[in-house]
Amino acid sequence: MSAPALALADVACTFISKDDPGQRYTAVRDVTLTVGAGEFVSVVGPTGCGKSTLLNVAAGLLQPSTGSVQVFGQPLTGINTRAGYMFQAESLMPWRTALANVMAGLEFRSVATADARAQAEEWLRRVGLGGFGDRYPHQLSGGMRKRTSLAQTLALDPDIILMDEPFSALDIQTRQLMENEVLELWARKKKAVLFITHDLDEAIAMSDRVVIMSAGPAARLIGEFNIDIARPRDVAEVKMTPRFVELHAAIWAQLREEVLKGYAQQLKVA
Amino acid sequence: MKSPRRLWPWQAGLLVAIFVFWHLMTTPGLLPNFMFENDRQASFFFGEPIKIGGRIWAWFVTEADIYRHLLVTLTETLLAFGIGSALGLGAGLWLALSPVASGILEPYIKAANSMPRIILAPIFSVWFGLGIASKVALGVTLVFFIVFFNVYQGVKEVSPVVLANARMLGAGPKQLLRHVYLPSATSWVFSSLHTSVGLAFVGAVVGEYLGSSQGVGYLILQAEGTFDINTVMAGILVLTAFALVLDAAVGKVEKRLMKWQPKAGETEKL
Numbered sequence: 001m002s003a004p005a006l007a008l009a010d011v012a013c014t015f016i017s018k019d020d021p022g023q024r025y026t027a028v029r030d031v032t033l034t035v036g037a038g039e040f041v042s043v044v045g046p047t048g049c050g051k052s053t054l055l056n057v058a059a060g061l062l063q064p065s066t067g068s069v070q071v072f073g074q075p076l077t078g079i080n081t082r083a084g085y086m087f088q089a090e091s092l093m094p095w096r097t098a099l100a101n102v103m104a105g106l107e108f109r110s111v112a113t114a115d116a117r118a119q120a121e122e123w124l125r126r127v128g129l130g131g132f133g134d135r136y137p138h139q140l141s142g143g144m145r146k147r148t149s150l151a152q153t154l155a156l157d158p159d160i161i162l163m164d165e166p167f168s169a170l171d172i173q174t175r176q177l178m179e180n181e182v183l184e185l186w187a188r189k190k191k192a193v194l195f196i197t198h199d200l201d202e203a204i205a206m207s208d209r210v211v212i213m214s215a216g217p218a219a220r221l222i223g224e225f226n227i228d229i230a231r232p233r234d235v236a237e238v239k240m241t242p243r244f245v246e247l248h249a250a251i252w253a254q255l256r257e258e259v260l261k262g263y264a265q266q267l268k269v270a
Numbered sequence: 271m272k273s274p275r276r277l278w279p280w281q282a283g284l285l286v287a288i289f290v291f292w293h294l295m296t297t298p299g300l301l302p303n304f305m306f307e308n309d310r311q312a313s314f315f316f317g318e319p320i321k322i323g324g325r326i327w328a329w330f331v332t333e334a335d336i337y338r339h340l341l342v343t344l345t346e347t348l349l350a351f352g353i354g355s356a357l358g359l360g361a362g363l364w365l366a367l368s369p370v371a372s373g374i375l376e377p378y379i380k381a382a383n384s385m386p387r388i389i390l391a392p393i394f395s396v397w398f399g400l401g402i403a404s405k406v407a408l409g410v411t412l413v414f415f416i417v418f419f420n421v422y423q424g425v426k427e428v429s430p431v432v433l434a435n436a437r438m439l440g441a442g443p444k445q446l447l448r449h450v451y452l453p454s455a456t457s458w459v460f461s462s463l464h465t466s467v468g469l470a471f472v473g474a475v476v477g478e479y480l481g482s483s484q485g486v487g488y489l490i491l492q493a494e495g496t497f498d499i500n501t502v503m504a505g506i507l508v509l510t511a512f513a514l515v516l517d518a519a520v521g522k523v524e525k526r527l528m529k530w531q532p533k534a535g536e537t538e539k540l
Contacts, residue, residue, distance in 0.1 A: 061434055079437055091435035095453040095530045104449065105439035138532035156439065 003073030005160050005192030006035040006058055006083075011067035013053050026218040027053040031067070033211060033221060035160070038190035042203035043221075044255060045213030046262030051196040052088065054213075055164050058194060059085045071160070084158035086149055088165045092137040098148045099124060099133030105156040123151040127181065143174040150178075154185065160192045168198070179206060179235040187232060200255065204247055205235040212255055215262035223254045293319045317503040325504040340512065342485040346402055346474035347516070350409020351467055355459060358414045362421025363447070363455060372422075383419075387411045391480045400481050409473025416466045417459055424458030425451050460528055467520050471513055486512070 011031040017023035027050035035041045043051055056062035057069060060080040069076040071083070092101045099120055106116035124133055127147040137145055146166060153161065163182075167175045183206060186193060197203050203210045204227055212223040229243050238244055294300060296318050298309045306312055329336035365372040365379075391408050398404035428450060436450050459466075478487025486509055493501030 059434075059438060061437070079440075081440065083438070085435070085438040087431050087435055089431045090429070091431045093432055093436070093450065093453070095457065097530075104436070104441075108436075108440040108442070108445050108449075136530040138530070152435075152439070 004034040005037045007070040008033045009068050011064040014065045029218045030220050035192045035194050037192050040193045040208045042195040042207040043211045044203045046215045046259040049213045049216040049219040052164050055162050055196050083160040083162055084153035086153045086163045086166045094137050097134050102151045102155050123155045127151045143170050163195045176235050205238050215258045225251050289319050317499040321500045322504045339486050343474050346405040347470045349406045350473050351470035354410040354413025355417045358417025359421050362418045366422045366425035383415045395481050405474045405477030408477045409470040412469040412473045413466045416462050420458040420462045421455040424455040428454045463520050
């Protein structure tokens with residue numbers, strides 16, 4: 001069997017407060033997680049449990065305090081060049097048009113301009129923004145900006161796609177459209193996906209496997225569920241199937257406690 | 271705000287009223303004296319609008335000898351702006367990206383910025399002579415700090431998400447500088463464009479006024495030496511009009527270059 005696309009082994013991340021070096025905060029610990037090539041894995045957990053930290057570690061943007069990260073069997077040093085990262089917050093360069101944003105990654109990798117332009121236009125068409133290439137990000141709606149981000153990430157044809165609550169800022173209808181689009185694009189070219197969300201419905205509807213994180217600080221992985229629902233799926237329809245309801249009940253039973261714990265902790269801090 | 275179409279007659283009317291008032295108060299023998307003992311004193315101190323108009327007419331039409339001076343002042347302004355901006359941009363980028371250098375130089379920059387730099391004009395005339403160079407140098411010291419602080423701020427405030435995204439897309443240090451830091455910094459330079467062009471103009475005129483052989487400031491200096499208040503006033507009016515034209519030109523340039531920035535009230539969203 002070939003090496004998994006992404007393997008995190010015993011990863012822990014401890015942050016030291018800048019103002020007071022004595023203050024430490026452990027965001028995640030003892031995280032061991034593998035994502036096979038072509039596998040769609042979601043991580044769900046209560047807010048503030050360190051899901052994004054985990055993703056930054058996988059992207060190579062953050063060095064884990066202990067533990068190791070392997071990408072296709074190779075230890076990760078520096079930025080994970082085989083991964084594309086779709087951020088939760090606005091990540092488009094506001095001074096570039098949609099087309100130039102999608103071209104950016106190709107440009108950075110010294111693809112010839114004409115070639116990069118053709119590829120970027122093709123990707124914009126694929127995410128349904130064919131006619132909007134000359135718009136600046138501020139002239140696009142939130143959903144269109146997310147689509148542009150998606151095209152920007154996928155245009156580089158990464159082997160691993162990291163997504164950090166990419167649709168959390170969208171309204172429910174746009175969100176379902178985008179989720180289906182992502183599933184369709186994923187089905188065409190099976191990539192390893194590590195998908196972070198706080199929305200259990202979204203996680204079950206899209207993934208092969210759902211991993212549950214405990215409440216922070218020092219969040220751990222506390223459960224894992226295989227989602228054995230046939231593909232292709234439609235995120236809206238799949239929610240009506242009995243198997244979905246069963247899985248949802250099982251996962252929620254475990255997640256609920258953590259959500260309540262996380263909520264209680266936030267109340268204590270406030 | 272009311273539409274400018276309905277406001278401009280009022281604006282023009284106010285201008286006419288000011289000149290009429292000026293004319294009435296200063297023309298000898300037109301009104302009985304109530305401020306000065308002699309009816310020529312008012313015109314001696316404040317000039318007479320009709321004579322000032324005649325002076326300007328002579329400068330621009332009959333004698334047509336002001337263009338040379340205007341050109342000199344314009345050259346000084348543009349040179350001071352160009353050199354000051356380039357230096358400020360370079361220094362701002364360098365210091366913002368190198369914490370050690372900015373740490374060492376911080377007190378010096380603070381000192382240099384809080385010093386009243388106009389006072390350097392006599393030193394510059396000694397160093398660079400009475401020609402264009404000393405005026406440009408004065409303007410540069412004024413423009414430099416405006417641009418420098420804006421660029422410094424601009425680089426510090428680059429969105430960390432945009433930065434991380436560019437890194438994930440494969441941008442190396444040089445590409446980050448060119449495609450992320452520089453565009454972000456230039457947007458701050460352009461936001462200070464009106465101020466910095468204005469200060470370059472101030473540097474040029476003050477430099478001329480303190481010692482020169484050409485330029486509009488020199489014309490004013492000459493007239494003042496012979497108590498020719500009408501010419502002084504004419505010079506001031508020409509400078510004011512010139513500054514307005516310069517400001518309008520800057521506005522045009524800004525509009526072209528900053529079209530990626532959202533404007534308040536823009537309803538182009540789709």
